[in-house]
Amino acid sequence: MAHYDPSLSSPSDEVNLGVSVNPHAKPTDFDFLAVIGKGTFGKVLLAKLKADGKFYAVKVLQKKVILKKKEQKNIMAERNVLLKSLKHPFLVGLHYSFQTSEKLYFVLDYVNGGELFYHLQRERCFSEARARFYTAEVASAIGYLHSLNIVYRDLKPENILLDYQGHVVLTDFGLCKEGIEPEGTTTTFCGTPEPPFYSRDMSEMYDAILHKPLQLPPGKSEASSHLLCGLLQKDQHRRLGAIADFLEIKNHVFFGPINWDDLYxxxxxxxxxPNVRGPADLQHIDPEFTREMVPNSVGRTPEPTPSLATSSSNAFNGFSYISGEDGFL
Structure with missing residues (x-):
């Protein structure tokens, strides 16, 4: 992976896209069609590139919100992980990223089979065979990240999408931690704490995560119960994967029916x-998102405000990226 040089001048708002019809990436390159996701720092939108009519998911983040919450490190980590993760079938791909004076833009693969969370909400429960398939594809993606010394720290159904065929696509790398050696650990408390120890009382929930025995619902196979107990073992040294990482997961009896090469x-x-009818089919995207109007400001290239432009461009130095190029702008 190439590294940017912080001593270089700040990236400009225009990014050379190489073989693209339009050599400069900017918001007006796209028709922004619908809101398909929301987060703390901005929105994910379905967008069509005007030059060739191809569809992308464009994640648009507000610089001022990121700076206010001092989250620029996490945003740059997300971008770095996306760069490293281009060659895995179950990780979302980054095509390129660019910035204006006010916003950061990730141009990502558009995946419209719906969040696993959305399907789980509608169906309440998956069969064990279906759960095994999704878990295996997720495990394959996590194993790949671990091979790059990257720890994924916000694994939840909201961050697992299905593509148009029904394969898993893992997204949202903002809480990833890079440079973790195989025996290393992180000390940051982060992620989404609720399942499976949910309590309305936060301190009670955190105490349960640390000390309360795992209670599994009845009716589960011995293999799935053993897997869950192993993954949720409170002693990190006895946790499934602590010794041989992904290899231990692959060899677990629960995944006996899986041919990992065929899976990959x-x-x-x-x-x-999901039976999607094409890229504009939003049937599996939560209406909570799609009924929201696309903000007019998303598709504009604003005139920079001098003070904001200076502080923002310095904070996100090295963000802009071109797929296929060895380096950043």
């Missing part, structure tokens, strides 16, 4: 087909 190459037919 998508030769296993997904247990559920």
């Amino acid at each position: 190459h998508k030769r296993i037919t997904p247990p559920y087909n």
Whole structure:
């Protein structure tokens, strides 16, 4: 992976896209069609590139909100992980990123089979075979990140998408931690704490995570119960994966029916087909997002405000990226 040089001048608002019809990336390159996701710092929008009509998911983040919450390190970490993760079938791909004086833009693969959270909400429960398929694809993606010394720290159904065929796509790398050696640990408390020890009382929930025995609902197979107990073992040294990482997961009896090579190459037919009718099909995107109007400001290239432009561009120095180029702008 190439590294940016902080001593270089701040990146400009225009980014050379190489082979693209339009050599400069800017918001007006896109028709922004619908809101398909929301987060603390901005929105994810379905966008069509005017030059070739291709669809992308464009994550638009507000610089001032990121700076106010002192989260620029996490945003740069997300971008760095996206750069490293381009060659795995179950991780979302970054095509390029660029910035204006007010916003950061990630141009990502558009995945419209819906969040796993959305499907789980509607169906309440997956069969064990279906759960095994999704868990195996997620484990393959996490194993790949671990091989790059990257720890993914916000694994939850909201961050797992299905593509148009029903394969898993892991997204949202803002809480990833880079440079963690195999035996290393992190000390930051982060992520989404609720399952499976949820309590309305936060301190009670944190205490349960640390000390309360795991209670599994009845009706689960011995293999799945053993897997869950192993993954949720409170002693990190006895936790499943503590010794040989992904290899221990692959060899667990729960995944006995999985041929991992076939899984990686998508030769296993997904247990559920989203049956999307094309890129503009939003049937599996939560209406909570799609009924929201696309902000007019998202598609504009604003005139920079001098003070904000200076502080923002310095804070996000090295953000802009071109797919296929060895380096950043």
